[in-house]
Amino acid sequence: MKKHYGNARDIEWGLKGNQIFMLQSRPVTNLDNSYTDYEIMHELDSSHPTEFEIYSRAHWGENFPGASSWICNQWFWANKSTFMRQAITNGINIDEDYNPFKENMGIQYNQVMFNLSSGGGFGDFFAEYPESKQTHAMVLSMFGHHIDDKDVLQLFRQKRVELNKPSFIGKVRMTYFLINSLLFGPKNLIKTKEETIVKNRYDLVDILKHRSNSKDIFTTILDNQYFIYDTALKNHGPVSMGSSMKGAILRAILASGSANSDNIESDYNLMISSATNVISAEVPNTLREIAKSIKDKQWFRQLSDEEALQVLQTGSDESSQQFRYFLERHGHRGYRELDPMYKPWKGNPMPCIKTIKTILSGNESQFEAKIEKSVEEVVNELKTPLSPLKKLMIKYVFLPWTRRGIGYRELSKYFMIWMNNKCNEGFWYLAQQMTKEGLIPSVDTFFYLTITEVEALCNGQRDPLIFSRVRQRRRLYPRMDKYKFEEFIKGPEMKPRNFEDRIIPPVLTSGMVQMTGTPVSNGSVKARVCVSEDITEADNIQPGDILITYSTDIGWSPYFPLLSGIITEIGGTISHGAVIAREYGIPSLIAVEGACRAFRTGDICLLDTKTQTITKVD
Incomplete structure (x- = not known):
């Protein structure tokens, strides 16, 4: 209409x-x-066909922390998103197929969530839980623990009844996909990555420089959209699926030898703690090496952040060369790396500079590299009783296979973000051109627009109401960004737990405080706690702290060399924080819901993954 x-x-x-x-x-x-605050905060919300929808921030709270920008949400999920456009390009859908009442994802207050109620979407992945062992592994990887919420389990039971049984052809296709994922996923990933980055040197901005106005630039971004996301995602699914299956096989072998779930989890974390060539683990390791190679550490530590950056960018010594190589290799990554509103480390290297300086203010142990255990050492330390044959299978086949799979999955994520960053650079180029043409008052205005509004402005429409909405969005965004949700959010209102404009006091008692979670990296440590609900509070981290936060993405990686332990409220066994904690040998618990409210910065706590607890001791 x-x-x-x-x-x-x-x-x-x-x-x-x-x-x-x-x-x-x-x-x-x-x-x-004008619009009301309520209308602005809910303008991109997913449609609800019933009053009993169930959403979850699990997994997506790490990939899209806080509230995403308007341009990001509409580009990825809302309205005719990039995935809808891909389906149209592939001939799977046509324009008229779009149905706003069947969303694969859920959006509330600009925050991305699993829509567990959606038919034909991500919610169907868990329909066989808890009956199916395969879904057990999937739930652990996404949620970090087994689900016991009665409403969620009832929803899964209902979906099992409603789901159509796969046809014979469907089963054959799925079997082919699984076999192809296991055998050829990594090979195809490496081939695509080399062709795109090394051979063809794909760069969207280089293409856009040949366009003379905003309208042509916007059209060219849309024209390149399919190539960018098809290239980024066509191998990510198979590689991730292959990695998950390898991990599930390894876990199943352990489970066949013991009914003690604590030993199984501890042994599994031990086995995958030194995965092969985990590219994301290079981030904290390289920053530590840069700090180690700085000759006059005391002088460098006393520089301002801006002066320190200038030294590393223009110097010729080993530390400067390492820093420039770091930005060349990992500069496309950073906090909220999927959202074009936020610049990656290449555009904003200050978090890395702050971390290097903080490492220099710590003790010598900050420079020590983790001693990796060989496959043979790991197998000899397993507590789960296994037959000699199973130990041989783990040692020579399944453990090396699983470790390589984890490395390939992280490489796939690295390449996916590299491609997405090319699109983000295109958006920044378009924003600068629109500012030059007077279509928007400033570059940052662009990120408070929807794709629909950008298209309208590029086509010459002059609607003052657009900028009225921009002003309201800019004012409300900080509030929406601070909202934190419980693990499962249920309709009809789906309010965040801190919806009221007030500071929620920590739920502390005068006695001992103890909380439980799921261990993803083994160990025990007693240390000071730093509670940082998001990365804007990360400057409070001191060397040796146990970090307690809502979730982590790779933007937190520069701080990992400083930490002695990690606690997150949401996260799965394959989340970024879990992977890097294992690689770095940092004790870690995930799915500790409410931890940010139960502890305060400065508390002395004992984190023990053997008992699966974090306890305030002072």
Whole structure:
């Protein structure tokens, strides 16, 4: 209706014989003034076909921390998103197939979530839980623990009844996909990566430089969209699936030897603690090596952050060369790396500089590299009773296979972010051009626009209401970004736990505070706690701290060399924090819901993965 009339409409309609009849149509005139705060905060929300939808921030709270920008949400998920456009390009869908009442993902307050209720989407992945062993592994990888919420389990039971049984052809296709993922996923990934980065040197901005105006630049970004995300994602699914299957096989071998789940989890974490060529683990390791190679450490530590950056960018010594190589190799990564609003380390290297200086203020142990255990050493330390044959299978086949799989999955994520960053660079280039042409008042205005509004402005539409919305979005974004949700969010309201405009006091008692979680990296440590609900509070971290936070993404990696332990409220066994904690040998618990409210910065706590607890001792 809005597309037909060119403005928002208030309509009356009737239904007869499965046909919709419009009875009256009037323009909605009150939109000419302004939108309410409620309307702005919910304008990109997913549609709810019922009052009993169930969402979860598990997994997606790490990939899309806090509230994502308007440009990011609409590009990825809302309305006719990039995935809908891909399906249209592939001939799977047509424009008319779009149905806002069946969302693969859930959006609330601009925060991305699993839509567990959605039919034909991610929610169906868990429908066989808890009956299926395969879904047990999937739930652990995404949620970090087994699910016991009655409403969620009832939803899964309902979905099992509603799901269509796969046809014979469907089973054959799935079997082919699984075999192909295991055998050829890594090989195809490496081939695609080399062709794109090394051979063809793909760069969207180089293409955009040949376009003379914003409209042509925007059109070119849309034209390149399919190539970018098809290239980024076509191997990510098979490689991730292959890695998960390898881990599930390894876990199943352990489970066949013992009923003691604690030993199984401890042994599994031990076995995958030194995966092969985990590229994301290079980030904290390289920053530590840069700090180690700085000759006059005391002088460097006393420099301002800006002066320290200048020294490393322009110097010729080993530390400067390492820093420039770090930005060349990992500069496309950073905090909220999927959201174009946030610049990667190449565009904002200050978090890395702060970490290097903080490492220099610590003790010599900060420079020590983790001593990796060989496959043979790991197998000899297993507590789970296994037959000699199973130990040989683990030692020579399944453990090396699983470790390589973890490394390939991280490489796939690295390449996916590299491709996505090319698109993000295109958005920044477009924002600069739109500012030059006077279409928007400043570059940062761009990230408070939706794709639809960007297209309208590039096509010459002058709607002052767009900039009225931008002002309101800019004002409300910090509030939406601070919202934190419980693990499962249930309709109809789906409010965050800190919805009220007040500081929620920690739920502390005068006695001992102890919380449990899922161990993902073994060890025990007693240390000071630093509670940082998001990375904006990370400057409070001191060397040797146990970090307690809501979730982590690779943006936290520069701080890992400083930490003695990691606690997150959400996260799965394959989350970034879990992978790097294992690689770095840092004791870690995930799925410790409410930890940010239960502890305060400065508390002395004991983190013990053997008892799966973190305890306030002073």
